[in-house]
Amino acid sequence: xxxxxxxxxxxxxxxxxxxxxxxxxxxxxxxxxxxxxxxxxxxxxxxxxxxxxxxxxxxxxxxxxxxxxxxxxxxxxxxxxxxxxxxxxxxxxxxxxxxxxxxxxxxxxxxxxxxxx
Numbered sequence: 001x002x003x004x005x006x007x008x009x010x011x012x013x014x015x016x017x018x019x020x021x022x023x024x025x026x027x028x029x030x031x032x033x034x035x036x037x038x039x040x041x042x043x044x045x046x047x048x049x050x051x052x053x054x055x056x057x058x059x060x061x062x063x064x065x066x067x068x069x070x071x072x073x074x075x076x077x078x079x080x081x082x083x084x085x086x087x088x089x090x091x092x093x094x095x096x097x098x099x100x101x102x103x104x105x106x107x108x109x110x111x112x113x114x115x116x117x
Contacts, residue, residue: 027100033059033088045080049103052076057094060087070094
């Protein structure tokens with residue numbers, strides 16, 4: 001048995017990695033919205049905060065009624081209770097990663113958790 005899991009992903013509009021990598025501490029998805037498209041629902045979470053990284057393209061997020069412009073290189077952390085929805089711009093699509101973790105669950109950052117050697 002190995003201490004790692006590797007997967008190769010294809011070209012899909014949404015890829016969830018929890019099953020592909022047997023994740024136990026995070027939910028990670030890769031998402032692509034074509035120009036003019038949007039996530040078709042507004043949502044929030046009970047316990048999980050979400051971290052979004054914009055990998056390419058442009059769009060916007062509406063979070064608790066506030067419109068936030070998004071472009072390549074932007075990162076966004078959203079608290080569980082915030083109501084959110086994502087949109088691609090009308091002229092370009094948007095590709096982003098979403099990392100979902102339980103709020104306040106991280107007990108140690110890299111320097112404290114790392115075992116060197």
